[in-house]
Amino acid sequence: MKAISTKTLLTFLTNEEESKRLSEVFRSIEKSKEKIYVSKYTVIELLYLLEKSLGLDRDKIYYIIKTILEDRLFKVGDQKILEEALDLYKNENKDFLEALKTLEYRRNMISDVI
Numbered sequence: 870m871k872a873i874s875t876k877t878l879l880t881f882l883t884n885e886e887e888s889k890r891l892s893e894v895f896r897s898i899e900k901s902k903e904k905i906y907v908s909k910y911t912v913i914e915l916l917y918l919l920e921k922s923l924g925l926d927r928d929k930i931y932y933i934i935k936t937i938l939e940d941r942l943f944k945v946g947d948q949k950i951l952e953e954a955l956d957l958y959k960n961e962n963k964d965f966l967e968a969l970k971t972l973e974y975r976r977n978m979i980s981d982v983i
Contacts, residue, residue: 871898872906875914882933899942907937909947916965931959
């Protein structure tokens with residue numbers, strides 16, 4: 870299994886010429902029945918860059934991240950919690966890191982943050 874970096878994903882999403890080349894790489898990996906590992910940290914970084922550096926709106930970011938989480942080519946670390954956090958990000962207008970912390974607090978029965 871190969872992993873993908875935030876930089877490569879960002880390049881795929883923003884650079885048309887490189888996107889074509891990377892699409893070929895992805896197809897080759899898919900044909901060999903392999904998966905590409907996407908770290909939860911890569912997802913967090915990508916979302917942050919899409920929001921803060923590229924200024925994309927929440928709906929567009931939600932669509933991009935959701936697509937990565939659901940694509941059969943990718944094996945995403947901590948996928949379930951990322952999906953839950955993404956829903957909080959979109960539906961409750963929470964910052965993504967705050968959404969992740971909220972879920973962690975709930976799972977650990979934290980009642981208050983000092």
